[in-house]
Amino acid sequence: MKTNRKLKMGMVGGGSGAFIGGIHRMAAQLDGQIELVCGVFSSDADKSIAFGKEIYLDEDRLYRTFDEMMASEARRPEEERMDFVSIVTQNNMHFAPAMSALDHGFPVIIDKPLCFTMDEAKQLRAKVKSTGLPFGLTYTYAYYPMLIQAKAMVKNHEIGKVRKIMVEYPQGWLSDKLEDTGQKQAAWRSDPQKAGISNCFGDIGTHCGHLAEYISGLKITEVLAELNAFVPGRTLDDDADVFFRMEQQAQGVISASQVAHGDENNLKFRIYGEEGALEWSNTDHNTLLVKKQGAPTQIYRTGVDHSYLHEETHLNMRTPSGHPEGYIEAFANIYRNFSDHVRQFKVHSSPDSGGTYPNIDDGFKGMALVAAVVASSADGNIWTKIKDYT
Secondary structure, three states: OOOOOOEEEEEEOOOOOOOOHHHHHHHHHOOOOEEEEEEEOOOOHHHHHHHHHHOOOOHHHEOOOHHHHHHHHHHOOOOOOOOEEEEOOOHHHOHHHHHHHHHOOOOEEEOOOOOOOHHHHHHHHHHHHHHOOOEEEOOHHHHOHHHHHHHHHHHOOOOOOEEEEEEEEEOOOOOOOHHHHOOHHHHHHOOHHHHOOOOHHHHHHHHHHHHHHHHHOOOEEEEEEEEEOOOOOOOOOOEEEEEEEEHHHOEEEEEEEOOOOOOOOOOEEEEEEOOOEEEEEHHHOOEEEEEOOOOOOEEEEOOOOOOOOOHHHHOOOOOOOOOOOOHHHHHHHHHHHHHHHHHHHHHHOOOOOOOOOOEHHHHHHHHHHHHHHHHHHHOOOOOEEOOOOO
């Protein structure tokens, strides 16, 4: 493969009216390393092709099904075909296009969760391991610069041994039964046939679990959970409270809700060690608070001109201090790191050639965590070990 060109991306899902497709396209193209060349943007072939024309893709790269796209792209000369595919469909439509892409030799980046069921997760993980192809997930919040800084500080023992983690993620958008109004995002997320076994925890609680493990470097081993559907007539959970235990005797709590009136994406992360604590909030994502008992709270700020930040933090920032870096940039960090790995993989054909991004193991652990949380709640709020976690 020639390395002096942009990587070519295909996309499955994310067409007209989609919630997240446009975000993925903007993030992928932010650093000038990736270009979108083909896609299947809807299960309705006519709508898919019409949308592809709206964003000015070549008509011969607009496909009617994802299988047609994988097969057709695989037949193209290497310098013309797509280099990887981004899958941004609803949960129950993740598995089939991901397997088709891997079968045809294409790396995959996929919106979380990994797939629909644990059986699908096992099959996907086995397929990725056997092919060695790069496979990424967009656990976006972990790639805000100040959370990368938090991870580096914990790894560098700057707060001592981790004792406790608290993650909260309140939203209010499902406080009313929007699924009965025809609102597309509410309709599929509240439908077990499309969302899976959990709505609230599967949608936003899994971000909390990923952050707890990502920043601490420790695995969650068991959970005690209570899921609720507060809105009458709603089948899946819209609220979740979870105690969790981790390796090295660390403990924590996750509180996630989609019926918290007035809250948008009010994610907050706190980690307490034997020698200090760190705190971050999505409402002020350029700030990391560093706390020591009996001392003034320190305020760390994102910015490429701050020498006190760790090297890995600087590698995931783009702007001088005082200029905000947000959601698109965090997404873009994942796409950039993933595309770097794809580029290396194509040159060296090695699955171990690099890449700092959420991978197939992170996606699998997310599925296993959701399964354990649902089981704990259903069995009467009991401590439940996470199965198949390794």
